[in-house]
Amino acid sequence: EAGVAQSPRYKIIEKRQSVAFWCNPISGHATLYWYQQILGQGPKLLIQFQNNGVVDDSQLPKDRFSAERLKGVDSTLKIQPAKLEDSAVYLCASSLDRAARGDIQYFGAGTRLSVL
C-alpha cells in the first residue's frame, strides 16, 4: 500500500515570494491534515479536512496561508507572501476515520521550506 506522498521535498524561496506544496493521501483515507514543524519542535496542526470540507483551520494564518482539497483526494497548501518565520517542515498526514477512537494518522516525508 502506497503511503502519503508529498512534493517537493525541498524548497528555497525569498521572502515575499509564494510557494505551494502538494499532498496525495493514502487511498481511501477521508481525513487529511497539514502540519507545520519548526526546527526543534513537535508538529503543529494548520488545517484538517474531512473529505473536501474543512473541519478545523483555527491555527492557519489565513492572511497568508491557504489550503484546498479538491474532490476529497489531493490537497495543496499555499503560502503567499512568505515570511522568514515560515521556514519549517510542512507535513501532510491522512487517516481513515477521524471519528474512530483509535484512528491513526500516517505522515508523508514532508517538504522542507527555507525562506531567505
Added chain:
Amino acid sequence: AQKITQTQPGMFVQEKEAVTLDCTYDTSDPSYGLFWYKQPSSGEMIFLIYQGSYDQQNATEGRYSLNFQKARKSANLVISASQLGDSAMYFCAMREIGSARQLTFGSGTQLTVLP
C-alpha cells in the same frame, strides 16, 4: 497550558539494551488516545504505538511497549533490545476525542543508540 510534556531532550542507550522515553500529559477529557511517533533524520513521522484511555492493558508492538499509568497521566515508551536504527527523534502525542480531535505533540526526545 502544555498538554504533552517530554522532559528528556536527549537520551543515550547502548545497543541491545532497553530504554524508556518519558511522556506526561494533561487532559480533562475522559476519552483520549496516546500515540508515539519516530522521526528519523529523513523527516518522515513513523507511527509506532497507540494506547486508548479506556484500554485495560498496556499496548505492545514488537519491541515497543507503552507503560500507561492513567492516574499519573504518564505514557512512557519502552524500547527493548535497542538497535542502531532506533536512533531518531521520538514524539509523544495525544488526541482528545471530545474536542477537535487533533493530535497535540510534545517537544520530542532525541535518542542515540551507541554501538
